[in-house]
Amino acid sequence: MTEHNLENTIALLARTPAALNALVRDLPETWTSHNEGGNSWSVFDIVGHMLHADRTNWMPRARSILQSGEAQAFPAFDRLGQVRASEGKSLGQLLDEFTQVRGESLNELRALKLRPEDMEKRGQHPALGVVTLSELLATWAAHDLTHLHQISRVMAYQYRETVGPFRRFLGVLRCEGHGES
């Protein structure tokens, strides 16, 4: 048993859809449809990615650990899968779907009634090798935070010139993304 407290993880996962709703729903498109240049991601792209990851990555991998253990590697996660899945949708639709899918995922997770010993069960990650259920679930929460971090940076980027000389006081404008997208 690691120090991982599953209730803390669920508490964070449960708040993310409402936090994204409060932050970006119905915001002017300046903030939500522009990216950091090139093929980097906009807020719209990031929310689509989070939705896609909930649909195809987190709980499916947790199920794989509980059902197959290390016998079978996780299916690879298509990190660009949201491009197709988001096509033709509005940001509001993606937020609605994310709220719904996250709620269903957490209902399923709670219904598993995981015991401390379950958290040490192991699966086979296609790139990382052996990972535990504990690590997978903690990463789900940290993945929300990495993309909230990215969203705040992509939004701030839209004002990189507008802030004029204040730029040097704004740490977020010196963040280079650390390979987040």
Add this chain to the structure above:
Amino acid sequence: MTEHNLENTIALLARTPAALNALVRDLPETWTSHNEGGNSWSVFDIVGHMLHADRTNWMPRARSILQSGEAQAFPAFDRLGQVRASEGKSLGQLLDEFTQVRGESLNELRALKLRPEDMEKRGQHPALGVVTLSELLATWAAHDLTHLHQISRVMAYQYRETVGPFRRFLGVLRCEGHGES
């Protein structure tokens, strides 16, 4: 007139209190009372700083530009002033006060009915020299984003070990803060 659209700035500023509420109110203290080590800031400290900045920095400086122009330098902003102002309070109290103070600030800003030519009015920043009202107001919004960026990073830091080998996929865990606090 710069490209700065004041409505876009207000739209973001108006959403930040609700976004912070949705993200951190009543979260387990693992997430909100721990920092990144040393004298770095916790979520509690950051929310206190944002509240303090709304009380003593943004609208007071906007007023100074409109009333005194460049004749008088802004009073210096005490970036550690929230330590005293937050003492003995709960995170919930800080969030309530932030919601109220931000609402009052935006009411005052809207009541000014700023015209495009007002946005070019100039003030004297104690460290940066001449800045415009446009730059000050854009920075207020970007300052929200820099601290949302910091909050997501400080929270993710609490899971830096818990995520195990997934760490290398999580950009937020490679962020070094860029002098945000």
